[in-house]
Amino acid sequence: MKNQIVKMMGVVAVSAVVFTSCAKAPEMEVTNAKAAVEAAKTAEADRYTPTEFNALQDSMSVAMNEIETQNSKFALFRNYKKANATLTYVTANAPMVQEAAVAKREEAKAQSEQALTDANNLVAEVKMLIEKAPKGKEGKEVLAAITSDLTLVELSLNEVSTLINNNDFLTAIDKVKAATEKANMLKTELEEAIAKKGKR
Amino acid sequence: MAKRSKTKKILLILLSFFLVAALVVAYLYYTADEPPIEVIDQARQELSNAEQAEAKRYAPVELAQAMALYDSARNEWQLQNKKYFFLRKFDKVRTLAMAAIDSARTALTSSLEQKSGLHQDLAKKMKTIESRLRTFEKKYAKLPLKKSIRDNYTNAHLRYVEAEQAYLRAAYQEAGINLDEALRLITLANKASTAYLEDYFKASGQWQSWASETIAWSKKNKAWVFIADKYAHECYLYKNGTLKHTFKIEMGSNWIGPKLYKGDLATPEGKYQISKKKSGVLTKYYKALLINYPNEQDKARYNDNLRNGLIPHKGIGNLIEIHGGGGKGVNWTDGCIALTNEEMDIIYSVLPSGTPVTIVGSLRKLNELSN
Numbered sequence: 001m002k003n004q005i006v007k008m009m010g011v012v013a014v015s016a017v018v019f020t021s022c023a024k025a026p027e028m029e030v031t032n033a034k035a036a037v038e039a040a041k042t043a044e045a046d047r048y049t050p051t052e053f054n055a056l057q058d059s060m061s062v063a064m065n066e067i068e069t070q071n072s073k074f075a076l077f078r079n080y081k082k083a084n085a086t087l088t089y090v091t092a093n094a095p096m097v098q099e100a101a102v103a104k105r106e107e108a109k110a111q112s113e114q115a116l117t118d119a120n121n122l123v124a125e126v127k128m129l130i131e132k133a134p135k136g137k138e139g140k141e142v143l144a145a146i147t148s149d150l151t152l153v154e155l156s157l158n159e160v161s162t163l164i165n166n167n168d169f170l171t172a173i174d175k176v177k178a179a180t181e182k183a184n185m186l187k188t189e190l191e192e193a194i195a196k197k198g199k200r
Numbered sequence: 201m202a203k204r205s206k207t208k209k210i211l212l213i214l215l216s217f218f219l220v221a222a223l224v225v226a227y228l229y230y231t232a233d234e235p236p237i238e239v240i241d242q243a244r245q246e247l248s249n250a251e252q253a254e255a256k257r258y259a260p261v262e263l264a265q266a267m268a269l270y271d272s273a274r275n276e277w278q279l280q281n282k283k284y285f286f287l288r289k290f291d292k293v294r295t296l297a298m299a300a301i302d303s304a305r306t307a308l309t310s311s312l313e314q315k316s317g318l319h320q321d322l323a324k325k326m327k328t329i330e331s332r333l334r335t336f337e338k339k340y341a342k343l344p345l346k347k348s349i350r351d352n353y354t355n356a357h358l359r360y361v362e363a364e365q366a367y368l369r370a371a372y373q374e375a376g377i378n379l380d381e382a383l384r385l386i387t388l389a390n391k392a393s394t395a396y397l398e399d400y401f402k403a404s405g406q407w408q409s410w411a412s413e414t415i416a417w418s419k420k421n422k423a424w425v426f427i428a429d430k431y432a433h434e435c436y437l438y439k440n441g442t443l444k445h446t447f448k449i450e451m452g453s454n455w456i457g458p459k460l461y462k463g464d465l466a467t468p469e470g471k472y473q474i475s476k477k478k479s480g481v482l483t484k485y486y487k488a489l490l491i492n493y494p495n496e497q498d499k500a501r502y503n504d505n506l507r508n509g510l511i512p513h514k515g516i517g518n519l520i521e522i523h524g525g526g527g528k529g530v531n532w533t534d535g536c537i538a539l540t541n542e543e544m545d546i547i548y549s550v551l552p553s554g555t556p557v558t559i560v561g562s563l564r565k566l567n568e569l570s571n
């Protein structure tokens with residue numbers, strides 16, 4: 001009888017140890033998930049894929065609340081499976097959000113660089129047209145105005161280069177589009193003046 | 201037997217003790233304060249909603265406050281969790297989480313309002329700027345303006361297009377910054393241009409007197425007169441005080457204002473006469489009517505300006521003509537008035553030497569032109 005009671009108490013003690021040791025807060029998983037979210041943020045996911053990034057952050061909050069919910073329970077009843085699953089989801093999804101952000105960023109970068117190259121080519125074209133434009137008295141003032149405007153376009157394109165160097169690709173695209181529109185207007189004006197001169 | 205009974209008794213006591221202890225623990229556990237999990241989860245949800253509504257951008261203060269309250273609630277929760285369960289109190293957690301909910305909702309509402317307000321404000325501002333850009337193009341773009349004024353217009357146009365692009369990708373703050381700068385620049389350009397014209401039109405009364413006197417002279421002497429309206433880029437030929445011909449004219453590129461000195465590319469303003477008629481080898485512009493610039497008024501102004509150091513020592517200039525070779529569509533002469541050769545044929549044939557030539561800034565008042 002005595003042996004039976006001692007055995008029973010032993011089982012209870014072992015079970016208690018097993019239960020408490022299994023229900024440990026997922027510290028490593030939290031660290032990994034936080035690092036993954038931080039990496040996505042470093043890749044400017046909050047700017048290029050904001051919806052996905054916000055969802056990721058929200059999942060992280062859900063996991064942290066779940067951990068705290070379990071921490072509020074009696075040690076024997078704690079269960080971090082749900083928190084673990086959410087953290088695993090965050091850790092697995094963060095690189096995807098990061099990749100999507102990097103892809104969008106690279107796309108914006110390529111787009112801004114291409115637009116800048118095209119705009120610089122257009123400026124070179126306008127400069128060539130200025131050389132071809134009528135140089136007489138009648139063209140002098142108009143050419144001076146066009147040259148002055150072209151200088152402003154070039155200054156704007158210099159700002160675009162700075163924006164690209166600062167990785168602000170979306171603003172760079174806005175600026176290069178405005179400069180391109182103005183350069184195209186100058187080109188049309190010059191082409192018309194040259195055509196008019198040719199007819200005379 | 202007695203030893204066995206004693207052991208049994210001890211075990212029974214121990215078991216009873218554990219049972220009582222377990223009951224006490226169970227009682228304390230079930231009567232302990234519960235963490236406000238639902239309230240905290242709601243706070244998290246509200247914060248997420250605010251972030252989705254771009255509160256970080258449009259209501260940063262309110263969002264920061266909500267986040268701080270939420271973090272405080274969580275920190276307090278963690279703090280309480282570290283205590284023995286029967287000592288935990290979650291009132292503060294609950295209060296903080298509820299305050300976080302309120303703040304997050306405020307951030308959400310504020311963000312949506314800001315966004316909507318900004319959206320409407322930007323649309324309105326874009327209309328205003330577009331209208332001002334059109335005003336400049338219509339009223340001032342062809343005037344011989346200072347480079348700084350024209351640069352302000354060009355930069356305003358660049359900023360406006362840039363703002364349009366930012367607006368299209370819903371980057372309203374960036375659009376707003378560009379629109380503010382575009383508005384500032386176009387306002388400067390339009391104000392400076394208006395001031396320039398207002399200053400020029402101060403002589404409006406004198407111009408109208410000159411024109412009236414010239415037409416009256418034509419009527420009285422039953423003779424031809426030539427009147428040029430610089431602002432309208434037109435000239436009018438009167439005979440016996442009656443308008444007979446109207447032609448388009450081209451002038452010097454710096455055509456606003458009187459001629460001040462040699463080489464300023466300005467067309468003079470005043471009352472003159474044809475002093476010589478030229479054709480054939482005497483002119484390179486088909487046919488020409490030389491006028492007697494400078495008159496006494498021009499000379500007096502030149503000397504005053506020279507004395508006051510307002511003009512360079514280049515001489516007052518001369519050889520101002522009404523000549524052919526025009527029809528180019530731009531102001532290209534050195535200060536002369538140019539017409540097409542066909543029009544020059546008519547003028548040359550009807551205007552004799554000594555014909556009054558009156559050149560004015562405008563025959564109409566500035567407010568009439570603005571309307």
